[in-house]
Amino acid sequence: MAIQAPATRPVNPRFSSGPCAKPPTFSLDALKDAALGRSHRAAIGKSKLKDAIETTREILGIPADYRIGIVPASDTGAMEMAMWSLLGQRPVEMLAWESFGSGWVTDVVKQLKLDAVVKTADYGEIVDFTTVDFDRDVVFTWNGTTSGVRLPNGDAIPADRDGLTICDATSAAFAVDLPWDKLDVVTYSWQKVLGGEAAHGMLILSPRAVERLESYTPAWPLPKIFRMTKGGKLIEGIFRGETINTPSMLAVEDYLFALDWAKSVGGLAGMIARADANTAVIGKFVAENDWIDFLAVDPAIRSNTSVCLKFSDDRIKDGAAFAKAVAKRLADEGVALDIGAYRDAPAGLRIWCGATVETSDLEALVLWLVWAFESEVTAQ
């Protein structure tokens, strides 16, 4: 017997974990003032890039003495620029708990060939920060997008550390209150919590990170798009919007729109509140249904953006096939797009709960999850 489909559908079925849903008020018309066909070095281009940097500082509460740069190649570009430019001066500790963190380990161990201490945790868990030596340079991911975990806070990071902390905050920026005094390098891309476009990365540097850049030259060659110093001095222009190479002014306009929207919902506090409310919908749904669980068992480390779920029901014969079939059923119905678990992650679902997703859409989605689960249990 066919399971009755819910009456209400999500208005926006986009629950992808990147690129994420655009802000609810977005339309292409929002980009009509883009400085298209103009030089990014002309006054209009420069002022938009500077505005992007300073509005980012204002919303995220980034200290005045931290540099903020718009760099090529999205978050990956920002992270690799940081690692290639800063690492090698002192011992390194790499922390990884999912696919992207593991990618940074590969960069450092296999490409830069540094003899790093590598600490890993399984999907759904994080490394115990009390075991980390912060006199080393430490590289980690705040929010594990592919495993649905996040750091609960930065309390274990000492203020008087000798090493630098290099933090990939792609799925955390604009969804958590990052402790800037504990972080020397923070990166993210526009395509995540803000629902912006990919292409450019944000690279945020503490004064100590700048000091390292100005006092240390890595042993390996640095391509032009990684170079942040000239003659041993920081190229300050990069952090005023004089980008290393040509940015997309369309993507910049889109970012400015997303920042404006973030302000309109209450800035960082409003963005966090929206993500928390969204995650609470999933939390209630998981509590009410014994066939589904969070991949992150400990609530203290559960992400409020990339929420990862696993099925737990004895009737399921092939876990991976089942999860895929549920995601496909929902996509075919047009009620949830791109919610299958990441390709390297354990089988299950991954539902983006960042601020650009409407809580009412998640409330509609969970009813469809029940429908898809029951339909698939019957059909398998």
Ligand SMILES: Cc1ncc(COP(=O)(O)O)c(C=O)c1O
């Ligand atoms: C934690 C994390 N780091 C890095 C990336 C790579 O980001 P991008 O593709 O924007 O470079 C992602 C993308 O999903 C991510 O989730």
